[in-house]
Amino acid sequence: MSWPEAFRELEPVVQRAPSAHNTQPWTLTYGADHVDIGWDPSRALPVSDPTRRDLFLGLGTFVETCLIVAADTGLRVTAGHLRLMPAADRYDTPFTVTDVEERRCARGRYAPGPLPGVALEPGLVRVPAADVAALLPVADRWMFGSTPVTAELREWLRLTPRHPRYAEDGLTDRALALSTMEAVGLRVALSPRVYAVGRRLGLPSLLAGASPVSPEDTVFVLTGDPADPVDAGRRLMRTWLALGRHGVAVHPLSQLLDCPHTAARLADLVDGPPLAVFRAGRPLRTPPRSSRRPTPR
Numbered sequence: 252m253s254w255p256e257a258f259r260e261l262e263p264v265v266q267r268a269p270s271a272h273n274t275q276p277w278t279l280t281y282g283a284d285h286v287d288i289g290w291d292p293s294r295a296l297p298v299s300d301p302t303r304r305d306l307f308l309g310l311g312t313f314v315e316t317c318l319i320v321a322a323d324t325g326l327r328v329t330a331g332h333l334r335l336m337p338a339a340d341r342y343d344t345p346f347t348v349t350d351v352e353e354r355r356c357a358r359g360r361y362a363p364g365p366l367p368g369v370a371l372e373p374g375l376v377r378v379p380a381a382d383v384a385a386l387l388p389v390a391d392r393w394m395f396g397s398t399p400v401t402a403e404l405r406e407w408l409r410l411t412p413r414h415p416r417y418a419e420d421g422l423t424d425r426a427l428a429l430s431t432m433e434a435v436g437l438r439v440a441l442s443p444r445v446y447a448v449g450r451r452l453g454l455p456s457l458l459a460g461a462s463p464v465s466p467e468d469t470v471f472v473l474t475g476d477p478a479d480p481v482d483a484g485r486r487l488m489r490t491w492l493a494l495g496r497h498g499v500a501v502h503p504l505s506q507l508l509d510c511p512h513t514a515a516r517l518a519d520l521v522d523g524p525p526l527a528v529f530r531a532g533r534p535l536r537t538p539p540r541s542s543r544r545p546t547p548r
């Protein structure tokens with residue numbers, strides 16, 4: 252069996268990589284001695300991610316996941332941007348298939364207290380949580396105030412188990428840590444008719460609600476070269492896996508970078524261009540395992 256054929260068997264595991272809105276945008280094209288990673292345009296977020304920052308960060312998390320899973324199963328593979336190629340040695344990584352399988356985002360409350368000392372990837376900066384807590388409602392109001400951004404989000408929400416793609420992709424009520432009543436309320440509020448009226452009557456402020464970030468939280472910003480988001484995505488993946496090993500989960504807050512006003516304020520807090528922002532902590536409740544599409548055969 253060639254290494255690309257052996258790698259194909261690993262697809263169900265590499266699909267555990269994280270992506271914005273859980274779109275799982277990656278595609279794999281198999282050659283005789285390489286595997287190309289591409290993306291499906293129908294799984295990009297052209298409205299909320301017009302610069303494709305999150306798309307390429309997600310492809311970076313996928314590249315890193317592919318390398319880790321290949322290494323842990325004995326395949327000697329390296330990556331050149333979005334191509335997997337044969338290598339002399341296994342990819343040098345402390346992470347394993349188990350780390351990939353166990354990692355998950357957590358959007359509920361975190362236990363108070365400091366985080367364990369984890370070696371941080373280059374470009375990762377801790378920022379004052381109080382500043383981020385103050386900015387988040389502004390970003391949320393911006394997001395819910397934009398009809399096209401909200402319409403795109405609606406396409407990826409799976410707020411009832413009756414949704415036909417509930418087990419495949421997108422953001423479920425459980426992943427968003429919503430109670431049944433909250434999920435019903437959000438579904439009604441974001442339904443096109445209610446939203447169209449509510450948007451003019453203060454619905455965006457209501458939906459933004461209280462900030463999930465408290466001043467005692469730990470918040471990180473990943474900085475990097477905006478021209479190389481794949482590399483940043485790989486660092487992001489390694490960071491989330493390293494934290495995950497210590498029982499620490501993350502909650503990305505990309506709307507802070509999507510909203511022009513909060514993006515500018517966040518940039519003032521760090522030295523390089525911010526590419527991702529997330530809070531990190533020990534979840535009070537075990538977060539659910541997010542859904543994934545079945546692996547094509």
Ligand SMILES: Cc1cc2nc3c(=O)[nH]c(=O)nc-3n(C[C@H](O)[C@H](O)[C@H](O)COP(=O)(O)O)c2cc1C
Pocket residue numbers: 267268269270271272273304305306308309312354355356357358421422426502503504505506527540541
């Ligand atoms: C580049 C990127 C941006 C993301 N942005 C957000 C975000 O703004 N808010 C959020 O709650 N989750 C965000 N996520 C987390 C994804 O929604 C999550 O990875 C996906 O739903 C799969 O869940 P899992 O990571 O628990 O497997 C982001 C993930 C990535 C890779």
